[in-house]
Amino acid sequence: MSKLLVAALAVFSDLVMVYVLDLVGTHLRGEVRSLDGGADLVRQWTEAVLRCSLLCSVFYWSDVRGQLMKRWVMAHCFITPVYETGRLTLLGIWPLEKFAMWLVGSVAAALGCLFWETLLPESNGESSSKEKKQKARVLFMRVIRFYRPDYLFLITASVFLALAVLCEMFIPLYTGKLIDILQTKYSWDTFLSTIILLTFFSFGSSFSAGCRGGLFTCAIGSFICRVKHRFFSCLLKQDIGFFETTKTGDITCRLSTDTNLMAEAVALNVNVLLRTLIKTLGMLYLMFNLSWKLTVLTLMETPLTGLLQNIYDTHYQSLSKKVQDSIARANDAAGEAVSGIRTVKSFNAKQSEKGRYDERLMDTHNIKTQRDTVRAVYLLVRRLIELGVKVAMLYYGRLFITYGQMTTGNLVSFILYHSDLADNIRTLIYIFGDMLNSVGAAGKVFEYLDRKPEVSTDGTLEPEELKGHISFQNITFSYPTRPDRNVLKDFSLELKPGKMTALVGISGGGKSTCVSLLQRFYQPQHGHVLLDGQPLQNYQHKYLHSKIVAVGQEPVLFSGTIRDNIAYGLLDCSIKRIEDAARKANAHEFICQLPKGYDTDVGERGSLLGSSQKQRIAIARALIRQPQVILLDEITSFLDPKSEQTVQQALANCPNQTLLVIAHRLKTIDKADQIVVIDQGVIVEQGSHQELMEKEGYYYKMKEKLFTENNSNS
């Protein structure tokens, strides 16, 4: 059956039902009357229930179901009794023709549904919105569980909160009473006791509010510390691929802003919810006692402002999210420029960096302006609605005083309560939505906390003896940022214990990638890297990194002393061990010449030291662990010939260690037991220096090009 036909059938049955019920009602009372007052209310509500059942049956039978239909039926059937109840409550009897009543109800219901569907099209994306709410609820509960160590603070804070609200609630009531007392011939006893009670409630409210604030701040502070700590330790566990694919600005924004938002949003929302709930219930009770008619009138403001708030929330939240994202983008631009300041200066790119940053700031500014405009419009409409209700309240209040239904003091108390009530009800209705939305920041933080690193760290092997036999077996690998480009292709290589292997080849061949795979920064897509016959992932993470150490092309030092940097990551390391390592790396001499020796501060990222000095400290940091496999990635490129010679000697003093060296200087590699030439991710030649020179192949031809200049320097 077509939907149009079903709608026509429903309307027809409804009209028939209306007239039949009216006839039955009239017949039962033995006289013909139209709707005429309070006595008819029960009949109207009964009619509404019967009409609703009939319409539901028609739609159900015709297989027309859905949220829109349900809303329309409810509004269509119940709008008349609701309206009539309100009208009779406030104004007394005002007869309307039956058909006119039906028409007004139907049109109002249709318009209401249309308005609802247009502004809040929930029925279209219902399942996704339900899913979102479900997720938000789960997130919210997770945040609450995170608060577990601070439950005592929170509970005590809630008790003070309840006390503060209760005291606060009685202030308007006693203010009104005081006004009434002053208008009559009062006794001093009554006057004084009212004043004392008023003072007690005011003081109690301020004191409890102060205690509540302090306790909530404590709970939030300790929560933030805990989350930041967890976040940071999870961050450090992540694989290198994660840091390459995630922007630094994003990570720092999550760490600095979202963790705070997550803590504050939930704790503050729970605080607000409790306060508002207690206050609203108490105020409604007191207001009903003062004048139930005025209370019903003022409550009419709630659905209007509620609807407005809902529309505003949707827009405001999406704009706020855009603002956050654009701030993160601006931070990224500034961060990149500052961390690469040397490059910016050497290429004189100040203007373009400034332009880029300005552009992102401008984006943020524009979105913020949009957000503020939405807020301004919302406030304006809200104020207008509030004003309308206030005027009506004052008008009827005056009437009720004239008819002796209220005293002036009662009206003053009522007005004082009312100024708070609308806000409180609105907050109460939307606080759940707000709480769920505010956990958006928590969602982002949990995303990081839950992320499992792609390179697993749950190996358990920790053999006491390790030979250091490395074997790359048919490795195929591409970086996470460029998954479509294989950097190593079916790559196999063996590094024998106690031998030195040199990797050479033109830039971009894949030499450093081999070093990265040995350090388990990435997991190859195919093949295995074996250490003494066992895949690297089977080894315990800490153990592996004490047995395989690397010194890179541009070693990173951390702010702190030289001693801290050499003993980096080692607990209780003696100064003797530190000095021995520094001697082996030819660093002891220059360190002793510094004013504070081993206690000299190296500055941020080692900026107070020269390149060669940084390099030697990094070598000492590697050698102090007495590793079984040492990886040197072009470490000699920054060393002067004398330092390089000493480092070579130091390395020569480690006869049992497996050495993998990437170098451009002939001197570094001609002593290697095997030289491996890599080009575009495959091995093109392999053998000792002598063998490869005799072969006059790739290495021989490349030698001139690669090493001549360096040789002349050394």
Ligand SMILES: Nc1ncnc2c1ncn2[C@@H]1O[C@H](COP(=O)(O)OP(=O)(O)OP(=O)(O)O)[C@@H](O)[C@H]1O
């Ligand atoms: N983190 C990364 N993400 C994506 N691609 C990368 C990454 N690191 C290196 N590459 C690419 O992988 C290829 C091999 O790089 P690799 O650094 O291993 O070469 P290399 O032989 O050590 O070169 P060089 O002597 O210049 O250091 C290059 O094409 C490079 O652009």
